[in-house]
Amino acid sequence: MMTIRNTLGAVMALVGLSCFPVADGYAMIDGHTGAGTTPVFNLTAKQGRVATGDGNSLIFWGFADDDGQDSSQSLKGQVQYPGPTLIVTEGATVTVNLANTLPEPVSLVFPGLDVLTSVVPVFRNGMKGRLSSIVPEAAPSGKQTYTFTATRPGTFYYQSGSNQAVQIRMGLFGAIIVRPKVQTAKTYTNVFPNHQTTDKTFTKFAYNEAGVPDQVTPPGGTAISNIGASTGYDREFLYLMSEMDPDFQVWMELGRNTAKSPASFGDWIDPVIKRDFTQWKANYWFANGRNAPDDMGGAFDKNLPNQPYNCLPLMHPGEMILTRFVNMGRDLHPLHTHGNHQRIVAEDGLIASSAANPLDQSLTTITGADLSTEEFTLTMAPGNSFDSLFTWTGKGLGWDAYGHKPGDPPAPYEYLADHVGGPASSIIAPGPQDTLTSKYANGQFQPPLPDGTPAPAQAVPTVFSADPLTLTFDQWFSGSPYLGSTEPLPPSNVSLNYGGSSYYFMWHSHAEREITNNDVFPGGMLTMMGIVPASIALPAE
Amino acid sequence: MKIDVKAIPLALALGLMACVVPALAFVQYGSGTMDTRNHNGATDGFIKMPDGRDVYTFGFTNISGLIHYNNLSTAVRSGRAKNHAEFPAPTLDFKEGHNEYLSLSTLGMAMRPDLFDPHTIHFHGYPNATPVFDGEPMASISVNQGADFTYFYRLNDPGTYIYHCHREAPEHMEMGMLGNLVVRPLQDDNRVGLVCADGRAAAGAGSYAGFAYNDGDCSTGYDKDILIQFADIDPAFHDADSFAQKLPFADFVARYSVLNGRGYPDTVDTAPITNNASAFSGLLGNYDAQRIHALMTINRPGGERVLIIRLSNLSIQNFATIEIPGLPVQVIGKDAKFLRRPNGKDLRYYTSSVLIGPGESAELRIDTTGVAAGTYYLYSRNLDELHADQMDRSGAMTEIRIN
Numbered sequence: 036m037m038t039i040r041n042t043l044g045a046v047m048a049l050v051g052l053s054c055f056p057v058a059d060g061y062a063m064i065d066g067h068t069g070a071g072t073t074p075v076f077n078l079t080a081k082q083g084r085v086a087t088g089d090g091n092s093l094i095f096w097g098f099a100d101d102d103g104q105d106s107s108q109s110l111k112g113q114v115q116y117p118g119p120t121l122i123v124t125e126g127a128t129v130t131v132n133l134a135n136t137l138p139e140p141v142s143l144v145f146p147g148l149d150v151l152t153s154v155v156p157v158f159r160n161g162m163k164g165r166l167s168s169i170v171p172e173a174a175p176s177g178k179q180t181y182t183f184t185a186t187r188p189g190t191f192y193y194q195s196g197s198n199q200a201v202q203i204r205m206g207l208f209g210a211i212i213v214r215p216k217v218q219t220a221k222t223y224t225n226v227f228p229n230h231q232t233t234d235k236t237f238t239k240f241a242y243n244e245a246g247v248p249d250q251v252t253p254p255g256g257t258a259i260s261n262i263g264a265s266t267g268y269d270r271e272f273l274y275l276m277s278e279m280d281p282d283f284q285v286w287m288e289l290g291r292n293t294a295k296s297p298a299s300f301g302d303w304i305d306p307v308i309k310r311d312f313t314q315w316k317a318n319y320w321f322a323n324g325r326n327a328p329d330d331m332g333g334a335f336d337k338n339l340p341n342q343p344y345n346c347l348p349l350m351h352p353g354e355m356i357l358t359r360f361v362n363m364g365r366d367l368h369p370l371h372t373h374g375n376h377q378r379i380v381a382e383d384g385l386i387a388s389s390a391a392n393p394l395d396q397s398l399t400t401i402t403g404a405d406l407s408t409e410e411f412t413l414t415m416a417p418g419n420s421f422d423s424l425f426t427w428t429g430k431g432l433g434w435d436a437y438g439h440k441p442g443d444p445p446a447p448y449e450y451l452a453d454h455v456g457g458p459a460s461s462i463i464a465p466g467p468q469d470t471l472t473s474k475y476a477n478g479q480f481q482p483p484l485p486d487g488t489p490a491p492a493q494a495v496p497t498v499f500s501a502d503p504l505t506l507t508f509d510q511w512f513s514g515s516p517y518l519g520s521t522e523p524l525p526p527s528n529v530s531l532n533y534g535g536s537s538y539y540f541m542w543h544s545h546a547e548r549e550i551t552n553n554d555v556f557p558g559g560m561l562t563m564m565g566i567v568p569a570s571i572a573l574p575a576e
Numbered sequence: 577m578k579i580d581v582k583a584i585p586l587a588l589a590l591g592l593m594a595c596v597v598p599a600l601a602f603v604q605y606g607s608g609t610m611d612t613r614n615h616n617g618a619t620d621g622f623i624k625m626p627d628g629r630d631v632y633t634f635g636f637t638n639i640s641g642l643i644h645y646n647n648l649s650t651a652v653r654s655g656r657a658k659n660h661a662e663f664p665a666p667t668l669d670f671k672e673g674h675n676e677y678l679s680l681s682t683l684g685m686a687m688r689p690d691l692f693d694p695h696t697i698h699f700h701g702y703p704n705a706t707p708v709f710d711g712e713p714m715a716s717i718s719v720n721q722g723a724d725f726t727y728f729y730r731l732n733d734p735g736t737y738i739y740h741c742h743r744e745a746p747e748h749m750e751m752g753m754l755g756n757l758v759v760r761p762l763q764d765d766n767r768v769g770l771v772c773a774d775g776r777a778a779a780g781a782g783s784y785a786g787f788a789y790n791d792g793d794c795s796t797g798y799d800k801d802i803l804i805q806f807a808d809i810d811p812a813f814h815d816a817d818s819f820a821q822k823l824p825f826a827d828f829v830a831r832y833s834v835l836n837g838r839g840y841p842d843t844v845d846t847a848p849i850t851n852n853a854s855a856f857s858g859l860l861g862n863y864d865a866q867r868i869h870a871l872m873t874i875n876r877p878g879g880e881r882v883l884i885i886r887l888s889n890l891s892i893q894n895f896a897t898i899e900i901p902g903l904p905v906q907v908i909g910k911d912a913k914f915l916r917r918p919n920g921k922d923l924r925y926y927t928s929s930v931l932i933g934p935g936e937s938a939e940l941r942i943d944t945t946g947v948a949a950g951t952y953y954l955y956s957r958n959l960d961e962l963h964a965d966q967m968d969r970s971g972a973m974t975e976i977r978i979n
Contacts, residue, residue, distance in 0.1 A: 251918055251919045252919075253918055253919065253920050254920040255792070259918060261918070261919075263917060263918045263919075264919070316826075318825075318826040367895055367933060369895075369933035369934045369935050369936060371700070371935040373705065373710060373712055373715075374704075374705050374710075375703050375704055375705070376701075376703060376911065376913065389921055405917060405919055405921060406917060406921060406923065407917075408910065408913070408915070408923065409911065409913045410910060410911040410913070410936075411700070411701040411911040411912065411935070411936075412911060412933060412934075412935035412936045414895070414931070414933040414936065427704060428704060429704050429706065430704050431703070431704055431730055431732040432704065432706060432730055433675060433728070433730030434728075436706050459730070505719075505720060505723045506694075506717040506718065506719060506720060506723065506725065507694045507713065507717060507718045507719075507720055508717055509713050509714045509715070509716070509717075509718070510714065511707075511714050511715040512707065512714075512715055512716050512717060516706065516707075516708035516709075518706075538706065538707050538715070539707060539714070539715035540705070540707065540710070540712070540715060541712050541714060541715065545933070545934040545935025545936075546891070546892060546893050546894075546933070546934045547745050547746035547749050547750070547892035547893075547934070548746055548825050548828055548892050548893045549893075550745065550746060551746055551825040551826075553825075553826050554822065554823065554824070554825045554826045556744055556745075556746055556747065556825070557714070563714065563715060
């Protein structure tokens with residue numbers, strides 16, 4: 036049945052797409068997918084420059100993908116911060132060929148993965164016998180090959196195994212994603228009880244879960260959905276966190292060659308500002324290699340040639356989104372998700388399972404992530420990775436967040452008790468209203484409906500006056516309290532809202548100093564996660 | 577036509593007020609039995625550190641129940657509200673099932689009359705939030721100086737939360753716009769059919785005073801609970817804000833670490849701490865800016881046995897490893913979620929220390945049965961958080977007194 040509403044939705048979808056051209060990297064993880072069971076990646080360590088959110092430009096060392104990546108906009112051989120995201124399938128035997136154009140030896144380690152290359156440290160006479168690398172290295176202008184087996188699915192990373200205090204600070208790292216072998220569609224029933232849509236069918240999973248039961252019965256209780264053990268998802272995103280001390284980066288660029296002991300790689304003794312490693316202090320914080328607000332631009336932006344990845348999750352209500360967190364920095368980072376809790380299903384590539392041996396896929400395939408925990412702030416230690424699931428339906432608000440009028444059908448995944456006319460839909464009291472101005476005393480107002488009749492009381496009295504004397508509107512706000520609605524914005528207000536009627540929630544480091552760019556707010560580890568009305572299309576994964 | 581206010585006789589003015597006030601009085605949302613209301617003002621003030629230093633702050637103050645004149649700012653009319661910022665902010669103590677109407681009025685700043693920053697209230701951790709009531713300004717609205725706004729929260733999920741202003745969050749949070757927020761479970765008031773697994777009476781004499789969650793078996797019961805919030809202060813940052821200077825985020829150094837806005841030994845002083853605000857401006861009088869202590873007492877002869885500490889961290893930079901030696905500490909909840917999975921798997925654990933990061937909360941349950949009477953300590957094991965600037969034996973430390 037094609038209703039007026041559906042037609043409107045189709046038009047909205049077209050408008051959304053045409054007004055907001057969807058570049059690569061919205062609603063997906065960019066990277067290089069290694070096909071088959073023996074993928075080969077060719078990486079070259081190079082020097083490049085990152086542009087920071089406040090307009091600074093700092094040198095970094097990173098990896099270039101000599102073969103290019105999945106995106107057609109990817110440039111072969113372009114060094115990038117962070118390194119290319121390598122995506123492989125469980126069971127694959129992965130080869131990484133490393134070439135080194137940097138002035139000191141570089142190597143690769145793959146924490147958590149089953150590395151086949153023999154792990155032999157390298158000591159060099161030219162460095163007075165000091166440790167050069169903890170694994171076989173590629174000397175300057177040299178090459179080295181590494182092989183590992185992706186035994187288990189999960190989120191991992193690679194990083195330099197040479198002079199790490201310098202080289203990891205300089206950016207020699209990247210993410211590795213191992214997808215599970217089994218990606219057979221699986222339906223969980225009654226995931227969202229008393230919602231317009233109750234079931235979830237997944238075709239993509241972070242971990243194998245073919246044997247996970249649909250329902251679970253708590254002790255002494257009645258059966259409920261076992262979604263809490265699932266790792267199924269609709270969309271996935273990467274949050275690779277890192278940070279820089281600009282003084283260190285500048286010294287690496289300008290001061291290192293004149294330092295008092297050029298032969299001793301790794302010493303940071305700055306004679307001008309009297310700094311050394313003990314005083315290293317981050318003042319730039321990055322998500323996928325960009326500071327806010329740059330992280331919310333498109334992927335493969337030509338203006339950020341060495342920072343191809345963005346960080347801008349978008350989802351529809353009721354979708355399950357998988358976020359793969361990797362902390363490549365030196366500091367702990369507390370990541371706060373506005374909007375809802377996230378459920379942490381794995382840490383360091385290991386599923387949160389009650390199985391006797393969580394390394395055994397035949398066991399975790401049945402338990403799933405049954406020990407996952409829900410958190411509103413996730414602490415990531417240096418070197419940690421986490422897999423997290425997040426969803427949002429607006430359940431339990433006590434008002435219809437979709438802004439329905441009486442007679443409107445519920446939106447997909449809407450909580451029915453909150454739907455207009457539902458038992459919990461009119462909890463919020465409209466309170467007294469000035470009949471002349473339609474304005475409530477706190478600055479909110481609700482104009483009559485277009486046909487002149489008073490707006491129904493169960494609709495929240497929160498259609499806002501765009502009165503800049505009372506309230507400040509910011510760029511990600513649609514002007515309306517309702518998902519899927521747009522209200523006038525103040526003059527000259529720039530809107531960054533996808534389709535003009537989406538909800539946004541800030542996902543950011545709650546160590547609030549980390550959402551600045553070297554004294555400038557906003558910046559740093561800050562992104563705006565968008566919940567886009569179902570009527571506006573999002574790019575397919 | 578211009579009205580000369582001074583020319584209006586006092587009696588007439590009072591008469592007009594009497595007529596006008598009922599119409600203009602702050603909108604009385606929610607008169608139902610499940611409706612609750614609170615009203616915060618956002619303004620500035622001073623707090624006194626353990627070494628005697630007064631630090632300039634932004635903050636909230638409780639103006640619930642004060643007559644409100646819309647858009648004329650409560651500040652002007654109620655002398656006790658403006659420039660009386662508290663640190664931490666007034667505790668918001670909610671109950672599951674209630675509908676909270678939380679109003680915010682921005683009252684202006686004594687030391688920074690030039691600063692027209694709006695403010696917001698962010699209910700940190702509220703599940704299935706909407707931007708309009710989330711208080712995160714980039715995705716919604718914030719409340720300009722002299723304006724008012726009412727947030728609405730239907731309270732569905734018990735637990736320990738936090739709240740803070742999210743406008744230019746690094747600055748406004750460092751300046752002190754932080755507070756404790758708790759949602760108490762339905763099980764507190766409705767204990768029909770409840771059976772305690774530990775054999776205590778579920779209701780009436782000898783029963784627990786309350787619970788952290790709807791556990792069904794009293795495993796989150798307590799005789800006493802306390803909200804303790806870690807934060808820290810860089811006085812140079814506050815001075816820079818006071819004198820309208822560039823804010824040193826890059827050079828930020830926390831010199832004071834506090835629990836509920838106080839460093840030890842102020843944490844165990846149950847009286848409010850009076851600041852010395854009058855030294856900074858003739859507009860200001862001294863007032864009690866730090867009203868919430870962090871002293872815990874368990875009176876076992878009086879029947880108390882179990883303590884629950886609702887811990888949170890709102891530092892803008894630092895993690896804290898909160899250590900409690902000598903007592904059996906059980907972590908029962910994290911980020912307002914009971915540590916029990918839907919399949920009944922028990923994720924609670926015993927420990928002597930808890931790492932808590934900025935923006936996190938946790939519930940710690942301490943059963944004092946069999947514990948020797950005495951004074952026990954709760955403190956940050958991070959040694960740079962155990963001093964007040966140059967004064968040692970201070971910082972993020974408080975006492976648990978068990979008799």
